[in-house]
Amino acid sequence: MDRIDVSMLEILQEDGRISVSDLSKKLNLSRPSVSERMIRLQEKGIIDQFSAVVPPAAVGRDTLLMIQVSELKDTIQHFEKMIAEDTRVLECHRVTGEVSYFIKAAVEGMESLRELVDTLISYGNINTSIVLKSPVERRKILPEHREEE
Structure with missing residues (x-):
């Protein structure tokens, strides 16, 4: 994982509902690049799932x-x-x-x-x-x- 992957993990853990478009802006990457990285992190098991947090x-x-x-x-x-x-x-x-x-x-x-x-x-x-x-x-x-x- 590089620093972009780590930044992506940090952002996604703050807001798992962030759009790919907004995520790409925050990371200064294209939407396809962000989507590709997200898929790769899921395939590697680094991102396990997206879910709602219910207190x-x-x-x-x-x-x-x-x-x-x-x-x-x-x-x-x-x-x-x-x-x-x-x-x-x-x-x-x-x-x-x-x-x-x-x-x-x-x-x-x-x-x-x-x-x-x-x-x-x-x-x-x-x-x-x-x-x-x-x-x-x-x-x-x-x-x-x-x-x-």
Whole structure:
């Protein structure tokens, strides 16, 4: 990736709905060149998808949670299938160390939180934290070392 690709990634992460015409103006490139670069970045898997960002609170899910699951009491396959089907779960990461999984979930309040904990408790030891504030959220992802031209 060159500096133009990196700039394109930065702009697209700020505004995924930007038109090719506006993007070409910002990058000082022709529209066909911008389109070609976007296709190449998608083919390489650098751009995975374009999607809308919906804050959970905007749809009534105003309680954001971080959940640690340790000492799993069920098979990994069964647990991961259950987690994948639970729409309250936003992210789930299997990790190394004493904790087996980190789960990010969004619920509609304390009753929904209790129901989620009740569901998870049969799978292992659960440690739930309510997110008070997110000082870093959806950071742009760019290469750590930018190629110089």
